[in-house]
Amino acid sequence: MTFTWKIGGEAGFGIMTTGLLFSKIASRLGYYILDYVEYPSLVRGGHNAYEVCVSDKEVTALKKDIDVLVCLNEETFYKHKNRLTSQSLVLYDKEEFDFNDNFKKVDVPFKKILTDLKGQTVMKNTIALGASISILGGKIEVLLDLIAEQFKKKGDEIVRFNQQFAIAGYEEVKKNYSFLIKNFLIEKEEKKEKLVVSGNEAFSLGAVLADCRLYAAYPMTPSSSVLHTLASWQEKTGIIVRHAEDEIAVINTALGASFAGVRAAVGTSGGGFSLMVESLSFAGVAEIPVVVFLAQRPGPATGMPTWTEQGDLLFAVFSGHGEFPKIVLAPGDQKEMIKLTLKAFNLADIYQTPVIVVSDMYLSEGHKSVERDWVDKIVREYQIRRGKINLSYKENSQKLEIFLRYKITEDGISEKILPGTPGYFYQENSYEHLEDGHTTEDFKERTKQVDKRNRKIGAYLSQNFQLPNFYGQSDASIIFISWGSTKGAVLLAQKELEKKGIKTGFYHFNHIYPLDKEKVSKLLKKDNKRYLLVENNALGQFGKILAMETGLDFEEKILRYDGRPITVEEIIEKI
């Protein structure tokens, strides 16, 4: 059983909070969820919508039909009715508008309840949640608990005041529409505790678990909630969060902190990342570890701030002037986000170079269920690896000595000691430099340092690079290739195709760059298979990287670049 619940209304009236509460309700009742928000780049006045796909198994992608549409205004109905079927339930207030289409009507008197109970407009949401639980056969207690948790600081009276709107919505539907009540949200007997996390929250969790101690950012959609989440955790976790004056200050604050020995990260979207890239190059030559969280949105320039795209991949891979190693990772979902964020901090330290974790609005702002025991296991197993960053280098009480910060080594990685270690000094330098950090223009020394830095690429490829994950049947003649957040849609498309008797395979890349040419070429060798590249951009950017690295050209592409995530239907259509 899988169903989609969607709520819509005017921006600024709590749709986001309400959607997330619905996701948590479903999760607490034992179900898996995947949710998706649509909102304009406005604080007030536009249309907001939030949909939650609920199932008893993992949900990897949204589905086409909406089963329950909650209309907090008339616009919601007309905007989304093309996704309704004759079986769909529409919750709306007849006093506000009515319609003649052949859907199942559930008239909820929002206005009347608000007036009767002397509520504010925003409490319409609570009525809607109560009504939704009722029509879906769920338990109202779960919502009452969530309301209590949300308002407990304000006292019992406020809690009870808010709860009565939930109860009113619930009872109203129970009383008048018992014949329409579904059993979609009946509490599961066997429940696995699950987290409802967005991609941004997954990054935030990963960063704290990885012992990131400084996070700097300038607000930019869709990365901002990382800033909010980590800022709210400052007192609890001890992390320092700096909202700096611009993205250039952001990355340089992080580089300063990293130079001084703490793990540091920054987060932004394409525009802010553009401002950071000179400093990324600085991190490359000065060999300063830093993790960059890049949550893409459609560009160019200001683009469409609140929508999704995978349009900055080539930019990320080639970001920064000059030649220096950098690692680009792109998680496919929230679990991969936690895992790869943890890995990113280790890689940044081990290779003393920037690591970019690429997300997009769809992954960053959408929530997905992650089992609690999975998270606990990841936490238990994670080991902080700082490579050759030596936090406890022995003090030198003899004569002051210059430390060879850029000593030539076989793997290209040099030891680093903490600034302030007694008896030594060194500099990290944005100019080309000698082993001791001193600026140089000597051609031999230059070549040595370039080679040293680039040897890290080989070390990474042999020790930490991972080939794409393969899903589906290995003997299939149709093979999908994708990267990052398009993973879930392809997975579901594969299932649907299998039902039709079509076998498919799927290579999903999350270790994007650098790539191990030989291994990847071997894997994607074009026998008689049909390869389809799936990307949320216009140019098939990952395809270009594959072509550059392997010489293989993937001509068949499923691309979408209208700001919306790729859907299962459009993938199936191309087969």
Place this chain on the structure above:
Amino acid sequence: MASIQDFSGYQPTWCPGCGNWGIGMAIKKALVELNYSPDQVVVVFGIGCSGNMNDFLNAYGLHSLHGRALPNAIGIKLANHKLPVLAVVGDGDCYGEGGNHFIHACRGNHDITVIVHDNRVYGLTTGQSAPTAPKGYRSKSTPLGLIEAPVNPLALALTSGATFVAQGFAGDLNHLVLILKEAITHKGFSLVNVLQPCVTFNKVNTYQYYLQRVYKLEKDYQKDNFKLALEKAFEVNEEKFPLGVIYQVKRPCYHESLPQISSLPLVEKKRFLEYDSLIKEFI
């Protein structure tokens, strides 16, 4: 105890007679007199003739990008506030390319000491006009004369919230040492704008020019008088240059306002391990 020699790195490549020599020596002397040794100090350098001091001054150094030394210095201070952090930067570096960072570093009262080499030109790129160059100044980039009014570094710092604002002169080493020592010891953001002749590219603001126009603030000068400080800052418009600490007040600095690091510096803290309390937020 460390000596000037301990702080001396490679042989400087500055032009003979350049004001940088004086500033470089004053920084070393100030550090020695404050009892620091090179392993106890962090210095961030910008890009320019001033930034080239990275190779001539022994310390834990970070030779940053043009304009970006201040946010680096802030990051270092946040990570390890036990270390004194100096930023050695130029006028174009700090008031041009990095102007935004300068304003916000003042606002934040970050506990860093910013030493600006103010020679009113871009020396390293062969003499274009700097943000502090006077209106009408002719240079390679402004052959018809500079159109913009100059930046007033002291006034900018004062109005942006700096808690220590001083001006020194590269030609008066001993006095500069005194100012630098006060700046480094000051808790909070400190600016030392150092008037510095560029003997190669600036034929107007020479040693002679400054010697005739600088004067030291009197002993009983009221450092905590904001209005008076602003007056002093604007004397540059009459080609008068006060030397000394023109403004100093106490205000909690940025890192002191962070409860996370009230007991130990960030880099020395134990790892946070109580993940359960975070995970619960998502259930």
